[in-house]
Amino acid sequence: MTQAVTAAPSRTAAAVRLDGVSKAFGTGGDSLLALDRVSLDVAPGEFTCLLGASGCGKSTLLNLVADLDRPSGGTIDTGGARVALMFQEPALFPWLTVTGNLELALKMRGVPRAERRARAAELLDSVHLGGFAKKRPHQLSGGMRQRVALARALALTEDESTGEGGGGQGTVLLMDEPFGALDAMTRDLLHDEIERIWRTRGLTVLFVTHNVREAVRLGDRVVLLSSRPGRVVQEFPVPMDRPRRIDAPEVAALAATITDRLREEVGRHGA
Numbered sequence: 001m002t003q004a005v006t007a008a009p010s011r012t013a014a015a016v017r018l019d020g021v022s023k024a025f026g027t028g029g030d031s032l033l034a035l036d037r038v039s040l041d042v043a044p045g046e047f048t049c050l051l052g053a054s055g056c057g058k059s060t061l062l063n064l065v066a067d068l069d070r071p072s073g074g075t076i077d078t079g080g081a082r083v084a085l086m087f088q089e090p091a092l093f094p095w096l097t098v099t100g101n102l103e104l105a106l107k108m109r110g111v112p113r114a115e116r117r118a119r120a121a122e123l124l125d126s127v128h129l130g131g132f133a134k135k136r137p138h139q140l141s142g143g144m145r146q147r148v149a150l151a152r153a154l155a156l157t158e159d160e161s162t163g164e165g166g167g168g169q170g171t172v173l174l175m176d177e178p179f180g181a182l183d184a185m186t187r188d189l190l191h192d193e194i195e196r197i198w199r200t201r202g203l204t205v206l207f208v209t210h211n212v213r214e215a216v217r218l219g220d221r222v223v224l225l226s227s228r229p230g231r232v233v234q235e236f237p238v239p240m241d242r243p244r245r246i247d248a249p250e251v252a253a254l255a256a257t258i259t260d261r262l263r264e265e266v267g268r269h270g271a
């Protein structure tokens with residue numbers, strides 16, 4: 001007799017799943033609750049932007065996803081994805097050339113020495129810096145240094161066993177205000193660049209920013225966190241076609257709606 005099997009309701013696969021994640025720093029009376037039961041699913045290949053008041057726990061959340069720290073409660077599942085983190089400061093080694101910085105990242109991923117030079121060159125080409133391999137970081141502009149930092153983040157997701165380049169749906173790129181220190185024009189160019197790389201490589205991106213228009217320019221979805229302790233207060237899908245212009249009226253209109261909600265949230269907590 002064939003028995004009917006009722007499948008348990010299953011949630012669709014997420015590239016990153018946070019389930020009731022809390023994070024407290026310190027213990028006892030001095031402890032500080034940075035995140036309070038944050039639940040968030042990021043779909044494979046999705047570009048999700050995180051917004052919130054200063055100190056609401058955005059960087060803490062990225063650090064937890066990157067496994068640099070442990071949550072105090074709840075669970076985080078990245079399903080064995082290769083995860084790389086990129087910051088506002090490029091944090092390149094100043095004594096190494098651009099290629100040297102990338103080769104070191106590839107070495108850390110176990111890429112054999114004989115392959116590193118060619119793989120570094122491919123990565124540099126992908127961020128349009130093919131001609132700058134032998135430069136040192138101080139010889140580059142801020143925007144170029146962030147391109148190198150992006151190439152290095154991709155290098156840190158290279159798969160040494162398959163020889164597969166950094167990227168693919170098994171790759172999660174965590175970006176913590178990566179363009180916050182750049183001028184508006186450079187930032188616009190890098191928005192185009194990260195969008196292109198995200199699309200062509202099929203990356204899953206979790207992007208933290210203070211800039212609401214930047215979040216609407218780039219995100220499939222904008223997730224708004226409350227003031228500390230950070231909780232998800234609202235999510236805004238971004239329906240506009242890509243590529244979007246940061247100064248497009250629809251981008252400005254949605255950014256204004258989100259800013260109003262953010263102000264309300266910050267006001268409520270007296271931050």
Ligand SMILES: Nc1ncnc2c1ncn2[C@@H]1O[C@H](COP(=O)(O)OP(=O)(O)OP(=O)(O)O)[C@@H](O)[C@H]1O
Nearest residue numbers: 025026032034053054055056057058059060061228
């Ligand atoms: N290692 C730590 N020890 C103690 N407190 C910490 C630590 N790291 C972060 N915090 C605190 O946790 C809270 C959240 O910090 P976090 O840096 O995650 O916020 P954020 O939203 O990224 O801030 P910003 O937008 O200003 O960059 C802050 O109050 C911060 O002071």
